[in-house]
Amino acid sequence: MAKLIQLYRSSVGKKFLMAASGIVLFGFVLGHMLGNLKLYLGPESLNRYAEWLREIGYPALPHSGFLWLFRLVVLGAVGLHILAATQLTLLNRRARPVDYRGRQVVEADYASRTMRWGGVIIALFVLYHLAHFTLGPSWAHPDFVPGDVYHNVVVGFQVPWVAGFYILANIALGFHLYHGLWSMFQSLGVDGESRQGWRRNFAVAFAWIIALANISFPVAVLTGIVS
Ligand code: HEM
Numbered sequence: 001m002a003k004l005i006q007l008y009r010s011s012v013g014k015k016f017l018m019a020a021s022g023i024v025l026f027g028f029v030l031g032h033m034l035g036n037l038k039l040y041l042g043p044e045s046l047n048r049y050a051e052w053l054r055e056i057g058y059p060a061l062p063h064s065g066f067l068w069l070f071r072l073v074v075l076g077a078v079g080l081h082i083l084a085a086t087q088l089t090l091l092n093r094r095a096r097p098v099d100y101r102g103r104q105v106v107e108a109d110y111a112s113r114t115m116r117w118g119g120v121i122i123a124l125f126v127l128y129h130l131a132h133f134t135l136g137p138s139w140a141h142p143d144f145v146p147g148d149v150y151h152n153v154v155v156g157f158q159v160p161w162v163a164g165f166y167i168l169a170n171i172a173l174g175f176h177l178y179h180g181l182w183s184m185f186q187s188l189g190v191d192g193e194s195r196q197g198w199r200r201n202f203a204v205a206f207a208w209i210i211a212l213a214n215i216s217f218p219v220a221v222l223t224g225i226v227s
Helices: 002-009 011-041 043-055 065-095 103-135 149-157 160-187 193-222
Strands: none
Touching: 002 011, 011 043, 011 065, 011 160, 011 193, 043 149, 065 103, 103 149, 103 160, 149 160, 149 193, 160 193
């Protein structure tokens, strides 16, 4: 335990924690996007899937028991990801009070600023998103029906500024996933000349697939493809 705390105190330890919590969150956004594709199969398919999520492990676990455990894991990963990101930013600032000059540093600064602001936008989006599709108070959703996920998504995205906000947030998510995956491989030691191309291709493909699929949902509702 003492060794783990000592490791966490170093910047390598914090980067490792960012990468490990990032893997959990990447897994979540991938699984969530795949599940949401059921929107294209119609109301019964999406609503049955949402109900199934609540029934996993039942009756060994209480109804929604597994879902709550899963939510705790995701929430823990979000908390650790934000904690490590904040501490790394403070460490970097303390280590470099005077700005360097030079292309590499400018590029690294640009990437980490993009990550920081992207992270803030995504966090704000998730808070709004939980109110919009999970809790459904009238200020966030015009006609929330508990259990009718298909209806909630379609009616929710018929409001153009809401659909626009989802599209912007998912563009930010795409950039965040790209930079995040790229640096995650570095933190986990998957680097070196021979792996550069593979790393970049994987990060680009993953970010594009998630962002495009997520953006397709509000676009499909706005254009009437899904109604
Ligand atoms: C356009 C894209 C998206 C759509 C259509 C969508 C749809 C939904 C819906 C319908 C729910 C409620 C599910 C239920 O009650 O069973 C939900 C929950 C949630 N979504 Fe999304 N989502 C999208 C993107 C995202 C993104 C990008 C993130 C994270 C970065 C995210 C994070 C969450 C979380 C944390 C929950 C709560 C899960 C739970 O408590 O069960 N969503 N989403």
